Amino acid sequence: xxxxxxxxxxxxxxxxxxxxxxxxxxxxxxxxxxxxxxxxxxxxxxxxxxxxxxxxxxxxxxxxxxxxxxxxxxxxxxxxxxxxxxxxxxxxxxxxxxxxxxxxxxxxxxxxxxxxxxxxxxxxxxxxxxxxxxxxxxxxxxxxxxxxxxxxxxxxxxxxxxxxxxxxxxxxxxxxxxxxxxxxxxxxxxxxxxxxxxxxxxxxxxxxxxxxxxxxxxxxxxxxxxxxxxxxxxxxxxxxxxxxxxxxxxxxxxxxxxxxxxxxxxxxxxxxxxxxxxxxxxxxxxxxxxxxxxxxxxxxxxxxxxxxxxxxxxxxxxxxxxxxxxxxxxxxxxxxxxxxxxxxxxxxxxxxxxxxxxxxxxxxxxxxxxxxxxxxxxxxxxxxxxxxxxxxxxxxxxxxxxxxxxxxxxxxxxxxxxxxxxxxxxxxxxxxxxxxxxxxxxxxxxxxxxxxxxxx
Amino acid sequence: xxxxxxxxxxxxxxxxxxxxxxxxxxxxxxxxxxxxxxxxxxxxxxxxxxxxxxxxxxxxxxxxxxxxxxxxxxxxxxxxxxxxxxxxxxxxxxxxxxxxxxxxxxxxxxxxxxxxxxxxxxxxxxxxxxxxxxxxxxxxxxxxxxxxxxxxxxxxxxxxxxxxxxxxxxxxxxxxxxxxxxxxxxxxxxxxxxxxxxxxxxxxxxxxxxxxxxxxxxxxxxxxxxxxxxxxxxxxxxxxxxxxxxxxxxxxxxxxxxxxxxxxxxxxxxxxxxxxxxxxxxxxxxxxxxxxxxxxxxxxxxxxxxxxxxxxxxxxxxxxxxxxxxxxxxxxxxxxxxxxxxxxxxxxxxxxxxxxxxxxxxxxxxxxxxxxxxxxxxxxxxxxxxxxxxxxxxxxxxxxxxxxxxxxxxxxxxxxxxxxxxxxxxxxxxxxxxxxxxxxxxxxxxxxxxxxxxxx
Numbered sequence: 001x002x003x004x005x006x007x008x009x010x011x012x013x014x015x016x017x018x019x020x021x022x023x024x025x026x027x028x029x030x031x032x033x034x035x036x037x038x039x040x041x042x043x044x045x046x047x048x049x050x051x052x053x054x055x056x057x058x059x060x061x062x063x064x065x066x067x068x069x070x071x072x073x074x075x076x077x078x079x080x081x082x083x084x085x086x087x088x089x090x091x092x093x094x095x096x097x098x099x100x101x102x103x104x105x106x107x108x109x110x111x112x113x114x115x116x117x118x119x120x121x122x123x124x125x126x127x128x129x130x131x132x133x134x135x136x137x138x139x140x141x142x143x144x145x146x147x148x149x150x151x152x153x154x155x156x157x158x159x160x161x162x163x164x165x166x167x168x169x170x171x172x173x174x175x176x177x178x179x180x181x182x183x184x185x186x187x188x189x190x191x192x193x194x195x196x197x198x199x200x201x202x203x204x205x206x207x208x209x210x211x212x213x214x215x216x217x218x219x220x221x222x223x224x225x226x227x228x229x230x231x232x233x234x235x236x237x238x239x240x241x242x243x244x245x246x247x248x249x250x251x252x253x254x255x256x257x258x259x260x261x262x263x264x265x266x267x268x269x270x271x272x273x274x275x276x277x278x279x280x281x282x283x284x285x286x287x288x289x290x291x292x293x294x295x296x297x298x299x300x301x302x303x304x305x306x307x308x309x310x311x312x313x314x315x316x317x318x319x320x321x322x323x324x325x326x327x328x329x330x331x332x333x334x335x336x337x338x339x340x341x342x343x344x345x346x347x348x349x350x351x352x353x354x355x356x357x358x359x360x361x362x363x364x365x366x367x368x369x370x371x372x373x374x375x376x377x378x379x380x381x382x383x384x385x386x387x388x389x390x391x392x393x394x395x396x397x398x399x400x401x402x403x404x405x406x407x408x409x410x411x412x413x414x415x416x417x418x419x420x421x422x423x424x425x426x427x428x429x430x431x432x433x434x435x436x437x438x439x440x441x442x443x444x445x446x447x448x449x450x451x452x453x454x455x456x
Numbered sequence: 457x458x459x460x461x462x463x464x465x466x467x468x469x470x471x472x473x474x475x476x477x478x479x480x481x482x483x484x485x486x487x488x489x490x491x492x493x494x495x496x497x498x499x500x501x502x503x504x505x506x507x508x509x510x511x512x513x514x515x516x517x518x519x520x521x522x523x524x525x526x527x528x529x530x531x532x533x534x535x536x537x538x539x540x541x542x543x544x545x546x547x548x549x550x551x552x553x554x555x556x557x558x559x560x561x562x563x564x565x566x567x568x569x570x571x572x573x574x575x576x577x578x579x580x581x582x583x584x585x586x587x588x589x590x591x592x593x594x595x596x597x598x599x600x601x602x603x604x605x606x607x608x609x610x611x612x613x614x615x616x617x618x619x620x621x622x623x624x625x626x627x628x629x630x631x632x633x634x635x636x637x638x639x640x641x642x643x644x645x646x647x648x649x650x651x652x653x654x655x656x657x658x659x660x661x662x663x664x665x666x667x668x669x670x671x672x673x674x675x676x677x678x679x680x681x682x683x684x685x686x687x688x689x690x691x692x693x694x695x696x697x698x699x700x701x702x703x704x705x706x707x708x709x710x711x712x713x714x715x716x717x718x719x720x721x722x723x724x725x726x727x728x729x730x731x732x733x734x735x736x737x738x739x740x741x742x743x744x745x746x747x748x749x750x751x752x753x754x755x756x757x758x759x760x761x762x763x764x765x766x767x768x769x770x771x772x773x774x775x776x777x778x779x780x781x782x783x784x785x786x787x788x789x790x791x792x793x794x795x796x797x798x799x800x801x802x803x804x805x806x807x808x809x810x811x812x813x814x815x816x817x818x819x820x821x822x823x824x825x826x827x828x829x830x831x832x833x834x835x836x837x838x839x840x841x842x843x844x845x846x847x848x849x850x851x852x853x854x855x856x857x858x859x860x861x862x863x864x865x866x867x868x869x870x871x872x873x874x875x876x877x878x879x880x881x882x883x884x885x886x887x888x889x890x891x892x893x894x895x896x897x898x899x900x901x902x903x904x905x906x907x908x909x910x911x912x
Contacts, residue, residue: 035668035686037685037686037687069687071685160651163651164651164652167648167651167652168652173647173648173651174630174647174689191629191630191647192623192629195616195619195620195623195629196620196623196624212491227710228707228710228714229493229527230491230493231493231525231707233630233689233706250689250706250710251684251687253710254683254684254706254709254710254713257710257713257714257717258684258713261713261717261721262798264721265717265720265721265794265798266794279816280816280817280818280819280820280823281819281820281823283795283816283820284819284820284821284822284823284824284827285823287788287791287792287820287824288823288824288827288828290787290791291784291787291788291791291824291828291857292827292828292831294783294784294787295780295784295828295831295832298779298780298783298784299780299835301779301780301783302776302777302779302780303839305775305776305779306776309772309773309775309776310772312768312772312775312776313769313772313911316765316766316768316769316772316775317765319761319765319768319772319775319778320758320761320762320765320768321758322775322778322779323754323757323758323761323778323779323782323891323895324751324754324755324757324758326779326783327750327754327757327782327887327891328747328750328751328754331746331747331750332743332747335743335746335747336743338721338722339739342718342721360735360736360739361736362736363736363737363740364736364737364739364740364743365740366740367736367737367740367741367744368740368743368744368747371740371744371748372744372747372748372751375748375751376751379755383759401747431783435779435783439779455769
C-alpha cells in the first residue's frame with residue numbers, strides 16, 4: 001500500500017515536471033490518461049505559473065471535467081476561474097456539472113459572476129442563475145439539473161434511444177424519471193428495468209410509482225436520511241407543484257453526511273476538525289477562540305466557588321471533592337447531550353415528542369445519579385471514615401447528575417426549536433452549565449452539614 | 457411533512473391490521489405495493505404471531521427482497537430465520553444479496569448455519585461459506601459476489617446481452633468489470649459507455665484501465681475513502697493475484713461512514729449513541745458503566761487533591777482555581793484529541809509522521825497555553841488584585857494546557873500503533889489524565905509561592 005502511494009507520488013511529480021519543462025504534448029498524454037480525481041490532485045499542488053500552463057495545454061472541456069473532481073474548498077477554486085481568460089472560464093463552467101459549478105460560483109464576486117454568466121449560453125446561464133437562489137443546505141442547493149426524463153407513453157426502445165442521446169450530458173443515467181407534458185414527476189424506471197423487459201413494453205407498465213422524492217426546500221439532513229433508507233444512487237427533487245426540478249446524486253449525499261458528522265463531532269470537542277492548518281501557530285489560532293470562550297465561561301464557575309471560600313477555609317476537605325462532582329456531572333451531561341444530538345440528526349419520524357424525551361431523560365438521570373451517588377457515598381465513607389461526608393458528596397452528586405442529564409437533553413432541543421444548530425459547541429456549553437449547578441448544589445448541601453467536617 | 461408521516465404511520469397500521477384480520481390477499485396487494493424499505497419498516501414493528509403470518513402469506517422470494525432492506529441489527533434478524541421452517545429460511549437467504557445474507561448469518565448459531573447451508577444450492581452455499589471467512593471491517597466482509605463481468609474481446613451488443621441476463625441477480629449492473637479467462641481484473645466499462653458507443657465496438661477499445669480497486673483485506677475506512685475520492689457507485693475487490701472476487705456498493709459504504717463516525721463520536725462522549733434503548737432504566741444502564749469508570753478515574757484526581765488538603769487549609773483561595781485549570785486544560789486536550797482522531801481516520805496518504813505531529817502539537821499547545829495563561833494572569837490579577845496569584849494560576853494553566861495538548865495527540869497515536877481503536881472513549885480518558893497532571897502542576901507551583909496567599 002505504502003509502496004503504491006510512493007509510486008503515485010513519484011508519478012505525480014513526474015507529470016508536474018513535464019509542465020515545468022513545457023512539454024505540452026507529453027503532459028497531455030500522461031495527464032489525460034489519469035482518472036479525473038488524480039488529475040485534480042496534481043492540479044491542486046501546482047503553483048500559479050504551472051496552473052496557467054495547464055490552462056494553455058488543456059481545453060476548457062478537459063479542465064471542466066477535472067474541476068468536477070476537485071476537492072478543494074469552493075473559495076479556492078473560484079480563484080482559479082479568475083486566473084483564466086473570461087471566455088475560457090465560462091467554457092470550463094459550461095462543461096462542469098451544474099451543481100458543482102454552482103457550488104463554486106456561489107463564492108464568486110458579483111462582477112466576475114456577471115462576466116461568466118454573460119459569456120455562457122443563455123439556457124445554461126439561466127439554469128445557474130436559478131440554482132444560485134436556493135438556500136444553502138437544502139435539496140435545491142445540492143441538486144443538479146442534468147437528469148434523464150422520459151414519458152409514460154414511450155416504449156422501452158424509444159426511451160433507451162432518448163437516454164443514449166442525453167447520456168453525454170446527464171450526470172447520472174441509471175435512473176430515468178417519468179414526467180407528464182407539464183413536467184410533473186409521476187414515476188421512475190431504472191436502466192435495469194429497461195434492460196430486463198421486452199423492447200416494446202410501454203414505460204407506464206414498468207415504471208415504479210409513486211416516486212420517492214424530496215421537496216426543493218428540504219433540509220439536507222433529511223435528504224441524506226432518505227438516500228440511506230432507500231439505498232438510492234440518486235433522489236429526484238420536486239417543487240411545490242410536484243414538478244421535477246433536479247436530482248441529487250449519492251456522491252453529494254456522502255459529502256453531506258461527512259459535513260454533518262464533522263459538525264457534530266467538532267461541536268462536542270469545541271474545535272473545527274475539518275481543515276487542518278499547516279503550521280502549529282495557525283492551528284493554535286483556530287483553537288484559541290473556543291479555549292478563551294470556555295475560559296471565560298469557566299471563570300463564572302470560579303467566581304461561584306470563590307463565593308464559598310470562607311466555607312472552604314473552615315472545612316478544606318470540601319475543596320477536595322469539587323472536581324469529582326463537577327467532573328462526573330459534566331460527563332453525565334455530555335452523554336445525554338450526545339444522545340440528544342444524534343437523536344435530532346435522525347429523520348423526523350424517529351423523533352419522540354420533546355416532553356417525553358425530557359421526562360425520559362429525567363428518569364435516566366435519576367437512575368444513573370442515584371447509583372453513582374451510592375457508589376461515591378460508599379467510596380468516600382470508607383476512605384475518609386466519615387459517612388456524613390460520604391452522604392453529602394453522594395447526595396450532591398446524585399442531584400448534580402440528574403440536573404446535568406436533563407440539561408443535556410433540554411438544551412439541544414431548545415436550540416433546535418430556536419433554529420440554532422445544537423451541534424455547534426454545545427458540548428463545552430453543557431459542561432459549564434453543569435459545573436455551575438453542581439457547585440451550587442454541593443456547597444449548599446455541604447453548608448447544612450458543616451458542623452461534621454470543620455477543620456480540626 | 458408531518459402530515460405525510462402521519463399518513464404513512466396510519467397506512468402502516470392499516471396494513472398490520474390486515475394481518476391481524478388474516479386477510480391474506482388484501483395484505484399481499486397492499487404490502488407488496490410498497491417499497492421494500494417501507495415493507496421492512498412495517499415488518500420490524502410486528503409481533504411474533506403476525507410475523508409468522510407474513511411467512512405464510514408471502515413467498516420466500518418476497519421475504520428475501522424485503523430482508524435486503526431491513527435495518528435492524530443482524531443479531532435480531534437472525535432470530536427471524538429461526539422462526540421460519542429451515543427450507544423457507546434457506547430460500548429467503550438464497551434470494552437475498554450475498555453480502556446482506558452473510559452479515560446476518562455471521563450471527564447464526566453453528567447448528568442453524570449448518571442447516572441453512574445444507575438446504576441451499578451448492579454453489580450458493582460455497583459462496584456464503586467463503587464470504588463468512590473474511591475478517592470484520594475489511595473489504596472482504598463488505599463485498600458482494602453478485603457483479604457483472606465481461607471479456608475484453610466481446611463487442612458492446614454481446615456485452616449488453618450478458619448484462620441483460622445477469623441483471624436479475626446482480627446487485628449492481630451499472631458497471632461491468634472486464635476480466636481475463638483467469639478472472640484477472642483488467643478494466644471496467646460503465647453502462648453509459650456501452651450506451652454511448654456504436655454496438656459493434658470492442659470492449660477493449662472503450663474500457664477504462666487500470667481499474668481502481670481495493671484488495672480483499674483492505675480496511676473499510678480506506679474503502680470508504682476511495683469511494684469518496686472517486687465518486688464511484690461501486691468498487692471492485694481483488695485478491696492477492698489481482699483476481700476479481702467481489703464488489704462493494706455505495707450504500708454499504710454509507711453504512712461504513714455512519715458506523716465510523718458514530719464510533720468517533722461515541723468515543724468522545726463516553727456513550728454509545730447508536731442504539732437508543734426504549735426505556736429510561738435501560739438507557740441509564742447503558743450509560744452507567746462509563747459513568748462509574750470515569751468516577752473511579754476521577755477519584756484518582758480527588759486523592760491527589762486530598763494530598764494537598766493541608767496546603768488548601770492554609771490558603772483556601774487556591775481551591776477556588778482548581779476547576780478552572782483542570783477544566784481549561786481538559787478542553788485543550790479534547791481539542792487536540794479530536795483533531796488527532798480525525799487525522800487518523802483520514803486515508804493513509806494524509807497522515808504525517810508521528811514525531812512531526814507530536815512536535816507540531818507541542819508548539820500548538822505552547823502557543824495556546826501561553827496566550828490563555830496570559831489572559832488568566834490578567835483576569836485573576838485584576839479580579840483578586842493579586843498579580844502573584846495571577847502569575848501562579850497563569851503559569852500553571854500554560855503548562856497544563858501544553859501537557860494536555862501533547863497528551864491529546866500522543867495517546868491516540870500510541871493506541872493506534874498498539875492496535876486499539878483510539879476512538880473508543882479516549883475522550884474521557886484524556887480528561888482524567890489532564891486533570892491529574894494539571895493538579896500536580898498547579899499545587900507544586902502554588903507551593904513555591906505559598907507565602908503570598910496564606911489565609912489571613
